[in-house]
Amino acid sequence: MARAFLSKVFALLALAAATIFAPTALAQASDSQPVYVLGSGDQISVTVFDEPSLSGQFQIDGTGAVSLPLIGQVQAGGLTVPQFEDAIETAFLDGYLNHPRVNVQVLNYRPYYILGEVQTAGEYPYTDGLTVLNAVATAGGFTYRARQNVVFIKRVGDEDFEQVRLSASTLVQPGDTIRIAERFF
Numbered sequence: 618m619a620r621a622f623l624s625k626v627f628a629l630l631a632l633a634a635a636t637i638f639a640p641t642a643l644a645q646a647s648d649s650q651p652v653y654v655l656g657s658g659d660q661i662s663v664t665v666f667d668e669p670s671l672s673g674q675f676q677i678d679g680t681g682a683v684s685l686p687l688i689g690q691v692q693a694g695g696l697t698v699p700q701f702e703d704a705i706e707t708a709f710l711d712g713y714l715n716h717p718r719v720n721v722q723v724l725n726y727r728p729y730y731i732l733g734e735v736q737t738a739g740e741y742p743y744t745d746g747l748t749v750l751n752a753v754a755t756a757g758g759f760t761y762r763a764r765q766n767v768v769f770i771k772r773v774g775d776e777d778f779e780q781v782r783l784s785a786s787t788l789v790q791p792g793d794t795i796r797i798a799e800r801f802f
Contacts (some may be wrong), residue, residue, distance in 0.1 A: 618654070629773065634726055636658070647730070653791070654696065655695070655696055655698065655701055656677065656695070656725070656773055657675070657677055657678065657679060657681055657727065658666075658792070659677050659723055659725070659726060659727050660676045661676075661677065661683070661693070661723055661724060662674050662720055662721065662722045662727040663675060663719065663720075663721055664720040664721075665705075665709070665714075665719055666718040668717075670770040671709075674724060676793075677694060679692020680694070681693060682694070684710070685705065687709075688705070688713065691704055692704065698722075698723065699769075701722050701799040702720065703720045705717070705785060706719050706728070707741075725742065726745075726791035727743065727773075727791045727792065728741055728742055728792075729743050729755045729792065729793045729795065730793070731794075731795045731796075731797070732795070732796055732797070733769075733796045733798060734759060734760045734762050734798065735753055735756040735757060735758065735797050735799070736756060736757025736760060737756050738756060743790075748785065748789065749781075749784065749785070749787040749788075749789055750783070752789050752795055753797065759797065763799065764799060764800040764801075765783065766782065767780055767781065767783060768780075768783050768787070768795055768798075769795070769796040769797075769798060770780070770794070770796075771793065771796075772792075772793055773790070773793070778796060
C-alpha cells in the first residue's frame with residue numbers, strides 16, 4: 618500500500634516538473650529560428666480592424682515600401698511583421714484614426730533562387746520550412762556532376778556566398794540564392 622502511495626506521489630511530482638520546465642523549452646526552441654524580415658517581393662495582407670476600406674493585399678515594392686490607403690508610402694523592408702504593424706499604427710495615429718489596430722500577414726514570401734549543378738536552375742516560390750534538399754528536388758535534383766555534401770548560400774543582405782555543409786535540416790530563407798558547385802572528380 619505504501620509502495621502504491623509513493624508511486625502516485627512521484628508521478629505527481631514528475632507531472633508538476635514537466636509543466637514547470639516545458640514553457641522554457643518551448644521558448645528556447647522558438648528563439649533559435651531566425652526572425653523573418655520583410656523585403657521586396659513579399660505579398661502581404663494588411664487588416665485595419667473596423668476599417669475595411671483601409672485593409673487589403675499589397676506587395677512590397679523594389680524600394681521596400683508599401684503604398685497604403687490614406688497614409689501613402691510606409692517603409693516595410695528591413696522590418697519584422699510586428700515592427701511594420703507598429704509603423705502603420707503610428708502613421709494612422711497621426712491625425713487619421715484614434716485607436717488603430719493593425720494586423721499584417723505574409724501571404725507570399727519573396728522567391729529563392731537556385732543555380733549551378735541542378736537540373737533546372739531558376740527562381741522558385743518559397744514555402745515555410747523549406748530545406749535546401751527540398752529546393753534541390755524542386756529544381757529537378759542534382760546533376761551527375763554536383764557536389765552533394767556542400768552548398769553555397771547567399772542570404773539577403775550578405776555580400777558573399779557562405780559555404781554550408783549540406784544536411785537534411787539546412788533551411789532556406791526567403792530571397793536566398795543557393796549555388797550547387799561542381800565536384801572535383
